[in-house]
Amino acid sequence: MADLEQLTAAVEAGNRKTAxxxxxxxxxxxxxxxxxxxxxxxxxxxxxxxxxxxxxFVPEMLIAxxxxxxxxxxxxxxxxxxxxxxxxxxxxxxxxxxxxxxGKNLVAMMWKGANIAVVDLGVNVSPQAFVDAVTEHxxxxxGLSALLTTTMPMMKTTIDALRASGSSVKxxxxxxxxxxxxxEQIHADGYAPDAGSxxxxxxxFLEVPA
Amino acid sequence: xxxxxxxxxxxTALSHQEPDRVPTALGGGPYSVVDDLYHRLLPALSLPGPxxxxxxxxxxxxxxxxxxxxxxxxxxxxxxTMSPSSPVEGEDGGLIDGYGQPWxxxxxxxxxxAGILEDxxxxxxxxxxxxxxxxxxxxxxxxxxxxxxxxxxxxDKFVVARMVTSHGPYQTASDLRGAEQFLMDxxxxxxxxxTLTDRVTDSIVxxxxxxxxxxxxxxxxxxxxxxxxxxxxGLAMSPAMFRQYFKPAIVRMVSTIKTYRPEIRVMLHCDGxxxxxxxxxxxxxxxxxxxxxxxxxxxxxxxxxTYGSRLSFLGAIDIKQALPGTVDEVVAEARLRISxxxxxGGYILAPANHVQPDVAPENLIALFEAARKYGQxxxxxxxx
Numbered sequence: 001m002a003d004l005e006q007l008t009a010a011v012e013a014g015n016r017k018t019a020x021x022x023x024x025x026x027x028x029x030x031x032x033x034x035x036x037x038x039x040x041x042x043x044x045x046x047x048x049x050x051x052x053x054x055x056x057f058v059p060e061m062l063i064a065x066x067x068x069x070x071x072x073x074x075x076x077x078x079x080x081x082x083x084x085x086x087x088x089x090x091x092x093x094x095x096x097x098x099x100x101x102x103g104k105n106l107v108a109m110m111w112k113g114a115n116i117a118v119v120d121l122g123v124n125v126s127p128q129a130f131v132d133a134v135t136e137h138x139x140x141x142x143g144l145s146a147l148l149t150t151t152m153p154m155m156k157t158t159i160d161a162l163r164a165s166g167s168s169v170k171x172x173x174x175x176x177x178x179x180x181x182x183x184e185q186i187h188a189d190g191y192a193p194d195a196g197s198x199x200x201x202x203x204x205f206l207e208v209p210a
Numbered sequence: 211x212x213x214x215x216x217x218x219x220x221x222t223a224l225s226h227q228e229p230d231r232v233p234t235a236l237g238g239g240p241y242s243v244v245d246d247l248y249h250r251l252l253p254a255l256s257l258p259g260p261x262x263x264x265x266x267x268x269x270x271x272x273x274x275x276x277x278x279x280x281x282x283x284x285x286x287x288x289x290x291t292m293s294p295s296s297p298v299e300g301e302d303g304g305l306i307d308g309y310g311q312p313w314x315x316x317x318x319x320x321x322x323x324a325g326i327l328e329d330x331x332x333x334x335x336x337x338x339x340x341x342x343x344x345x346x347x348x349x350x351x352x353x354x355x356x357x358x359x360x361x362x363x364x365x366d367k368f369v370v371a372r373m374v375t376s377h378g379p380y381q382t383a384s385d386l387r388g389a390e391q392f393l394m395d396x397x398x399x400x401x402x403x404x405t406l407t408d409r410v411t412d413s414i415v416x417x418x419x420x421x422x423x424x425x426x427x428x429x430x431x432x433x434x435x436x437x438x439x440x441x442x443x444g445l446a447m448s449p450a451m452f453r454q455y456f457k458p459a460i461v462r463m464v465s466t467i468k469t470y471r472p473e474i475r476v477m478l479h480c481d482g483x484x485x486x487x488x489x490x491x492x493x494x495x496x497x498x499x500x501x502x503x504x505x506x507x508x509x510x511x512x513x514x515x516t517y518g519s520r521l522s523f524l525g526a527i528d529i530k531q532a533l534p535g536t537v538d539e540v541v542a543e544a545r546l547r548i549s550x551x552x553x554x555g556g557y558i559l560a561p562a563n564h565v566q567p568d569v570a571p572e573n574l575i576a577l578f579e580a581a582r583k584y585g586q587x588x589x590x591x592x593x594x
Contacts, residue, residue: 014397014398016398054444056448057445057446057447057448057451058393058446058447059393059394059396059397059447059448059451060397060448062390062393062394062397063394063397063398066394099321102389102390105390149530176441176442176443177442193443194443
């Protein structure tokens with residue numbers, strides 16, 4: 001009998017081979033795809049919390065996300081077959097003029113780890129491209145990233161463009177120079193200091209238990 | 211106290227004693243001025259025209275001793291002719307660095323394109339795919355000896371050898387492997403991460419040795435290649451992982467220099483909130499840390515109290531808010547950092563990074579005037 005606790009432990013430890021083989025085993029034994037998914041999102045939830053607490057660092061978080069990503073390739077067809085949907089859609093990108101992507105990628109990984117469908121627009125994303133993506137994908141949350149003090153003002157321009165388009169989507173921001181005060185000042189709906197907190201933030205918006 | 215020469219002033223400070231006044235520096239590998247500001251500084255200092263750029267394809271291209279003389283700074287620089295981690299224009303017009311890694315231009319900076327080792331599956335690719343620089347090629351150090359000798363014998367300035375390459379073992383490995391992939395290797399493929407780190411370190415140690423052979427007898431300090439082990443809010447990796455991969459690399463670079471001549475001071479540039487690594491850096495033999503960035507995550511007074519007897523600090527002047535601000539804000543920043551870091555010596559006042567185009571020439575001039583005025587020992591701490 002495949003042990004879902006072991007699967008959670010394998011994802012947390014970033015052990016992709018074990019995570020993939022335990023997923024295969026669990027499916028073969030008829031474990032419900034939703035239960036397997038829950039075992040993995042629970043792992044990523046605790047990875048995010050440990051990262052926020054400073055117990056683990058970026059390398060450990062990256063390999064955990066990779067382990068889940070690879071196990072998800074095995075699980076996805078069964079999730080589709082069982083009609084399990086992502087809990088929500090999110091759009092994310094680094095604002096125009098800024099080419100940094102590690103922080104943004106970490107947040108995208110953590111959101112995926114919480115079973116959210118993530119549309120990643122990449123870096124140097126124009127305000128109009130965010131507006132278009134929101135129209136097309138109807139996300140519950142948009143995440144804006146910036147690493148530079150010089151590109152921070154583009155966050156405000158992007159928020160203004162989204163509001164001018166009539167969208168009431170929740171907008172959350174993050175990045176090295178960002179403070180909660182700045183988020184409030186430019187009327188963002190939320191701010192997260194790190195990728196683990198970003199996952200907790202979106203769960204709050206969705207009222208999904210951790 | 212009688213006025214010291216620049217060289218005496220810096221050596222005294224780096225020996226953790228109080229000189230006549232706080233030494234100052236501008237022009238090093240990570241604390242120079244961008245070209246735009248350089249061209250605006252010239253008329254502000256009544257200088258006729260620019261000197262020849264010391265390199266091309268970069269936005270920090272001038273090493274002008276006239277400017278440093280007029281600003282009154284204590285350090286003068288020697289630089290390698292070429293740096294393997296700086297991209298140059300290749301035959302097809304694209305940017306390529308000395309390891310063969312392609313880069314993308316995104317002025318004012320460059321970003322590595324997909325790493326040439328990104329999809330490598332085993333360590334053999336490290337030798338096969340990378341053009342490791344030949345440190346015995348005289349092109350790296352042409353001109354170093356003549357300039358170092360002239361500065362040592364013809365001036366009383368403190369002679370600093372700029373870094374042999376901009377990026378140290380961690381960042382070079384990240385450039386070549388892709389940053390995310392290398393971080394994952396560090397956690398999940400230690401053989402690959404260790405082999406790549408060691409190979410990059412071999413290459414840098416070879417270049418440092420060639421640099422020392424060229425002009426080491428005249429160097430007062432060498433800058434190690436820069437490596438940012440931290441972000442603005444915290445470490446990029448656990449202290450344990452830093453000790454596993456990068457501390458041994460720093461020990462090798464430092465011991466190469468100290469074996470050649472123990473009196474040469476060693477500076478390491480590492481941005482970000484690095485407080486948890488300072489003990490290890492001191493332990494590895496680093497003498498001077500740049501820039502001790504003023505960040506919410508860094509308690510400068512506490513750093514000075516805890517590590518000030520083992521490490522000296524160069525930098526700490528905020529380039530993001532203070533330097534682009536008013537002259538009063540610049541003066542206040544100089545006084546604040548002097549009061550926090552200068553008591554007992556161990557501090558060289560300098561910008562925390564290259565000074566950007568958003569800074570007025572008058573502000574930079576005011577910074578060094580303030581350093582001279584308020585940096586007289588004994589330091590009088592300003593009343594808040």
